[in-house]
Amino acid sequence: MFFIKVCILFLIFLVCLYSGKIISRKYSERVNELKDMKNALNMFLTKIRFTYESVPESFKEIGNNTNGNIGRIFIKSAEAMKERPAGEAWDLALDEQYNNLTREDTDVLKKLGRLLGKTDVEGQISEVKLVQDFLNTQIEEAETERQKNEKLYKTLGGVIGLTIAIILV
DSSP states (O other): HHHHHHHHHHHHHHHHHHHHHHHHHHHHHHHHHHHHEEEEEEHHHHHHTOOOOOOHHHHHHHHHHHHHHHHHHHHOOOOOOTOOOOOHHHHHHHHHHHOOOOHHHHHHHHHHHHHTTTTTTHHHHHHHHHHHHHHHHHHHHHHHHHHHHHHHHHHHHHHHHHHHHHHHO
16 A cells, blocks of 8 residues: 555656656747747748749748748648738748747747738848847747746756655655
């Protein structure tokens, strides 16, 4: 009986510890997704300048070359561009595809969608550069937030697990 109780308490502790790790992982995933988005926009910028591919073709290729949620945003956007204008498709993909970006991140990325396919090459290049500058700032802030909160949630999960185990003893 004592052995079963110890096993249950240990299991509770592990579940709380794991929950803390899951919550803390979102901070590092946000940093990675912001960096992936910056790289994807850099690829888009290169494609605008040199290949003269259409926006859906560019997005599809970028989506296939980019990992994770950001790649899926580009693929979903390219597929939606078959039925909708580029800006609407971009906004739809940002809203529907799960990601770890904050509301502020997605709002600025949606501003890029307003000019997709509506302006000349130079207008689109300048808008992409503006978004990339914003992403640089967001990456720095997200990295600071990650360093602070990642440790916090990992420790908090362990402390809560220990607290519950001690109370139940």
